[in-house]
Amino acid sequence: MSRPAGAWRHHPQHRGHMWATSPAFRRQLVLLRTLLPPHPAAGSSSSASSSSSLRFRAMASSAVYEADAEAVIRRITPPLDRARHKGQAGKIAVIGGCREYTGAPYFAAISALKVGADLSHVFCTKDAATVIKSYSPELIVHPILEESYSVRDDERVSVSSKILTEVAKWMERFDCIVVGPGLGRDSFLLDCVGNIMKHARQANIPTVVDGDGLFLVTNNPGLVEGNPLAILTPNVYEYKRLVQKVLNCDINQEAASEQLTTLCQKIGGVTIMRKGKEDLISDGKTVTQVSMFGSPRRCGGQGDILAGSVAVFSSWAQQFVLANEQPTDKRVNPMTLGCIAGSLLLRKAASLAFQKNKRSTVTTDIIELLGKSLEDICPAEH
Numbered sequence: 001m002s003r004p005a006g007a008w009r010h011h012p013q014h015r016g017h018m019w020a021t022s023p024a025f026r027r028q029l030v031l032l033r034t035l036l037p038p039h040p041a042a043g044s045s046s047s048a049s050s051s052s053s054l055r056f057r058a059m060a061s062s063a064v065y066e067a068d069a070e071a072v073i074r075r076i077t078p079p080l081d082r083a084r085h086k087g088q089a090g091k092i093a094v095i096g097g098c099r100e101y102t103g104a105p106y107f108a109a110i111s112a113l114k115v116g117a118d119l120s121h122v123f124c125t126k127d128a129a130t131v132i133k134s135y136s137p138e139l140i141v142h143p144i145l146e147e148s149y150s151v152r153d154d155e156r157v158s159v160s161s162k163i164l165t166e167v168a169k170w171m172e173r174f175d176c177i178v179v180g181p182g183l184g185r186d187s188f189l190l191d192c193v194g195n196i197m198k199h200a201r202q203a204n205i206p207t208v209v210d211g212d213g214l215f216l217v218t219n220n221p222g223l224v225e226g227n228p229l230a231i232l233t234p235n236v237y238e239y240k241r242l243v244q245k246v247l248n249c250d251i252n253q254e255a256a257s258e259q260l261t262t263l264c265q266k267i268g269g270v271t272i273m274r275k276g277k278e279d280l281i282s283d284g285k286t287v288t289q290v291s292m293f294g295s296p297r298r299c300g301g302q303g304d305i306l307a308g309s310v311a312v313f314s315s316w317a318q319q320f321v322l323a324n325e326q327p328t329d330k331r332v333n334p335m336t337l338g339c340i341a342g343s344l345l346l347r348k349a350a351s352l353a354f355q356k357n358k359r360s361t362v363t364t365d366i367i368e369l370l371g372k373s374l375e376d377i378c379p380a381e382h
């Protein structure tokens with residue numbers, strides 16, 4: 001996603017946003033401070049920023065900050081510049097899709113396009129490929145993954161290495177990959193995907209891990225340990241399993257933010273978005289939340305939309321942070337910004353879809369409203 005340095009700085013949408021600051025984080029998080037309210041330690045009043053959308057609340061001993069997520073979206077979304085060519089707004093790949101699940105990888109991949117990526121690929125099993133292609137001609141679908149039932153024992157090593165070679169050919173082109181939507185839990189397939197994750201890491205490709213990708217990572221945390229380009233997006237059950245495995249304890253709701261911070265630190269370097277009534281986001285240093293109400297419908301697939309959206313926003317945020325030329329130690333974590341932006345956009349689209357469709361709201365209704373939701377926040381220029 002090469003682009004002229006500073007492209008974002010000249011976006012009219014990005015001018016003049018007065019965000020609150022957080023002195024306690026100033027040294028580390030120059031951009032994120034603009035998303036945060038005054039920190040209590042700085043002597044500001046506890047009714048911090050009551051006049052703005054920025055709030056904080058104490059949970060156990062860790063403060064949780066409500067992000068000004070609209071401002072984040074405006075800030076990181078690149079302008080539609082006529083001089084740009086295909087690919088510069090992002091190339092995303094979803095690793096997922098098997099016999100059982102074809103909806104999830106489709107939802108994630110099409111959402112990436114609807115948010116604004118130029119190209120969206122899906123790497124899935126042969127069974128799933130034709131089905132996914134039939135949902136949309138926009139997606140580039142690679143039928144290369146194999147499940148145990150289709151591979152003889154004596155073929156496993158060669159098939160596994162062929163799969164890795166095939167994905168590796170493409171890997172450098174991607175700005176972000178999403179591992180897990182509709183992947184299934186076949187052991188051979190998960191082994192192959194573990195190798196793909198290792199390769200992505202070596203190639204410094206940001207990786208969103210969701211759905212069955214989290215099943216893989218929970219059983220093998222080493223796949224993401226110490227990787228600052230990894231984002232985990234667990235739902236309530238996936239989070240519980242991760243906490244049990246990594247922290248060896250149960251969920252502590254009273255100290256939710258502290259536990260999330262500890263989990264990030266224990267895994268090391270990763271960003272985790274704990275999905276739920278509020279989406280709680282931490283990279284082990286700060287905890288931010290997005291709590292704008294979306295929709296009371298909990299139809300399956302909303303997490304897939306989120307994963308595809310976070311992939312796009314994170315790659316935009318990475319470029320934004322680089323283009324603003326902050327010293328490395330002062331850069332905000334772009335993965336956090338991507339999570340904040342993806343969370344708000346999904347919630348806005350879900351809210352609009354629910355207004356229209358009420359109880360019959362399904363995931364495709366929400367996807368159709370991603371564009372309007374983004375337009376309301378950050379209009380395209382003409």
Ligand SMILES: NC(=O)C1=CN([C@@H]2O[C@H](COP(=O)(O)OP(=O)(O)OC[C@H]3O[C@@H](n4cnc5c(N)ncnc54)[C@H](O)[C@@H]3O)[C@@H](O)[C@H]2O)[C@@H](O)CC1
Nearest residue numbers: 101102103104180181182183184211212237300301303304
């Ligand atoms: N249309 C599709 O193809 C969809 C496929 N999906 C994929 O389906 C796969 C499995 O994801 P799921 O989120 O369904 O995962 P699970 O199969 O773990 O969970 C399914 C449901 O079972 C229940 N459950 C799970 N663990 C539980 C526990 N410990 N205690 C009580 N109830 C529990 C919950 O209601 C949960 O929502 C993933 O690959 C995911 O991406 C989902 O994204 C939904 C949409």
Ligand SMILES: Nc1ncnc2c1ncn2[C@@H]1O[C@H](COP(=O)(O)OP(=O)(O)OP(=O)(O)O)[C@@H](O)[C@H]1O
Nearest residue numbers: 235236275276277279294299300301302303304306
């Ligand atoms: N109780 C809730 N109230 C409001 N929003 C919620 C609630 N639970 C989840 N969400 C929203 O729905 C999004 C998807 O979360 P969810 O927990 O449904 O993911 P998931 O189970 O992984 O979804 P999927 O069916 O795609 O696998 C989250 O980003 C969150 O914003």
Ligand SMILES: [Mg+2]
Nearest residue numbers: 211235303304
């Ligand atoms: Mg899910």
